[in-house]
Amino acid sequence: MRRFYQESWQGIPFTSFSHISFFHLAEPKFYATFYEELFRRFKDWDDLPAVWRQNKRKDAQWLAARLREQAALRPEGPGPLRVLSIGSGVGYMEHCLVEEMSADELELHVNEPSTVSMRWLRRHVPNERMYIGMPPACLPPDVFYDVIYLSAVDYSIPTRELQHLLGELRAQLVPGGQLICLSASLLQEDSFIGSFVNALKIVIRGFLHFLGIRRQQFWGWRRTRDEYRELLRKADFRHLEDGWLEDGFETYWIRGC
Helix, strand or coil: CEEEEECEECCEEHHHCCCCCCCCCCCHHHHHHHHHHHHHHCCCHHHCCHHHHHHHHHHHHHHHHHHHHHHHCCCCCCCCEEEEEECCCCCHHHHHHHHHCCCCCEEEEEEECCHHHHCCHHHCCCHHHEEECCCCCCCCCCCCEEEEEEECCHHHCCHHHHHHHHHHHHCCEEEEEEEEEEECCECCCCCHHHHHHHHHHHHHHHHHHHCCCCCCEEEEEEECHHHHHHHHHHCCCCCCEEEECCCCCCCEEEEEC
């Protein structure tokens, strides 16, 4: 596991709208302020960078295929799958998923710590299926899901908290349900030399940050494939599968039930 840093997202420099920290993770207030800035600059999903949208649409198409596989295995027969997105962000992947699947196939629920980012997604998801806050506390305890997925949100959650969250989410799956994590922060290998070089880079980044030359926000952690598999095992998931998506970004995925 390694720390990593970010200076901007969607072409928006963090220093243009917020105080940033080299040592502390971005908090919900940071993300709320970021999304306010994003909505000021962009009026719809189609205004976002084309390459990023293409990547997310491919991810949504892959997920739709997995959901149809899951639907075919349901003992109760056909009907819409109840699916929960954790940390849906600006909601473009969820928008694509709704376009890929019909209402007879999909009942989509979404979660996000701040209501600000839901602005565009509200056109497609009913308010009663939107859960604002930190999961699992914000989720209704009596609603259970066929599939729960996390897309590019795991990086920002400390390991102990992530393991706890995964365990709590597992308890909200129907029998035979599955959890899918799509990670944009896979650490390909974690060797002693690699860790040493990374530590030097962090020291250099720290100097540049505090000199005001290149200010960076502590963004989260990169994890190895083995670390992801261990996290799911400790959260009592079994029958693990994983791989990489052909989406142009080599997104890593892992799922368990």
